[in-house]
Amino acid sequence: xxxxxxxxxxxxxxxxxxxxxxxxxxxxxxxxxxxxxxxxxxxxxxxxxxxxxxxxxxxxxxxxxxxxxxxxxx
Numbered sequence: 001x002x003x004x005x006x007x008x009x010x011x012x013x014x015x016x017x018x019x020x021x022x023x024x025x026x027x028x029x030x031x032x033x034x035x036x037x038x039x040x041x042x043x044x045x046x047x048x049x050x051x052x053x054x055x056x057x058x059x060x061x062x063x064x065x066x067x068x069x070x071x072x073x074x
Contacts, residue, residue: 006059008052012043019052023063029056 003022008029010017017036021029030053036042037049 004063006056006063008055008059010044010048010052012048015043017044017048017052019056021056023060026056026060 005020005022008019008021019029019032033049033052033056036044037046
């Protein structure tokens with residue numbers, strides 16, 4: 001089976017923030033979101049970081065439930 005990636009994207013006007021990560025790199029993603037929110041040169045703010053953090057946690061929780069379930073047989 002190939003590697004699986006999660007994608008989070010935020011469009012703010014003309015800017016695009018796209019984060020691609022694996023479940024095992026969730027902490028690195030959260031650190032990146034915090035760093036981007038703290039950067040005064042970006043339009044990415046703390047509200048954006050909070051929303052994407054919640055979405056990432058939902059994706060990680062969903063991935064956990066998917067790996068806990070047996071694969072369907074065809």
